[in-house]
Amino acid sequence: MTSTTMPPLRLGFIGGGSTSAVGYTHFSSSHLDSLFQLEAGVFSRREEVNRASGRAYQVDENRVYPDWRAMLNGERGRLDAISVLTPTPDHTDIVIAAIEAGFAVICEKSLATSSADCRRIGEAVSRHDGFLAVTFNYSGYPMVRELREMVQRGELGTLHHVEVEMPQEGFARHTASGEKPQPQPWRLSDYTVPTISLDLGSHVHHLVDFLTGGLKPLAVTAQQSSYGNFPAVIDNVNCLARYESGFSASIWYSKSALGYRNGLRVRLFGSEGSAEWLQTTPEQLQLGFADGRRMQLDLGAGNLRVASQPRYNRFKPGHPTGFIEAFANLYCDIAARLRADQAQAIAPSPFVFGALHAEEGLNLLEAIDTAARQQAWAEVRRPGLSQETLRRTSP
DSSP: OOOOSSOOEEEEEEEOOTTSHHHHHHHHHHHTTTOEEEEEEEOOSSHHHHHHHHHHTTOOGGGBOSSHHHHHHHTTTTOSEEEEESOGGGHHHHHHHHHHTTOOEEEESOOOSSHHHHHHHHHHHHHTTOOEEEEOGGGGSHHHHHHHHHHHTTTTOSEEEEEEEEEOOTTTOOOTTSOOOOOOGGGGSOOSSOHHIIIIIHHHHHHHHHHTTSOOEEEEEEEEEOOSSOTTSOOEEEEEEEEGGGOEEEEEEESOOTTOSOOOEEEEEESSEEEEEETTSTTEEEEEETTSOEEEEETTOTTOSSTTSGGGOSSOTTSOOOHHHHHHHHHHHHHHHHHHHHTTOOOOOTTOBOHHHHHHHHHHHHHHHHHHHHTSOEEOOOTTOOHHHHHHHOO
16 A cells, blocks of 8 residues: 555546446545545536435535536636546547646546547647646556566567457347347447547557557558447457567457457567466466476565565455556556646656557557558558658668
């Protein structure tokens, strides 16, 4: 647990009703280490859900607002940050308005539905000297951070290849009586990129970037399919990506993979070793080395460089930590950055990501969509680089 003698940071929610998975996740994780206190919000467009959520979160009824504009007007100077937890298509206008109103913003991924909107948000942050953090919860897992440290120390040698898969079954399964579960309406439309890329592809981009120390994708080829109950939307994506330094990645994410609730798996292969991490067994790393050794590391091991820190061990070994704790680690990192920002101190963090990172992710997802539609390799744009420069640097 991260402890502090300072009072909790004052937090507001836009979106994230108490009956939603994202709302409960952010509420629980932001409070786990007593670093934040939820004090205000507009949790739902539906008045009864909005008020019920305020009661569930123990928010003063006078600080539960009917819409996000009223909240921004009513909470000026009263909050340290706002978490934007609405559906992705609503993010851009809300985030920009909050930044322009002087609020620090924590936004659930994906930041926006297009790279152009990510760029607009980034420009607003720069123009107003604002604060923005985008949450990608899987890099909050201690053993993912341990793996990143191993890669940075060269323990796997030169990275050659990464395989990332994130299969889910939600668009293909049905109930015992044969009924099809209904996703949220916004997830049944595709936008600049397929919604599955906003939901799952953004995580994949983030993890590859995070684990490889920021290696950038240069070109992709891909296939997009619809196999599930909703033929109007893409629910399966396969991709091969070429990265800087001759590195490559195989990517698969799906919502029509029966038998998988969330089968996120990351495998890294280097000249001296390999590593594998599964979200379903998050406290373990499977390792292999060039001399034939195979071994398993877990969160209880005493020789870990990152994951043995007290902040990652809220419970004793044998009492597994998981999704909420990983999200809480992100809120700890964001709290530290917010405190430094308030003190006008420079405190860069490898664990807090903003609009530029989100734009890079959307550039990749847009290239995947282009490659699939054209049935050819597509170049991945880079923020701030001309297409001519990109062509010169592509393999």
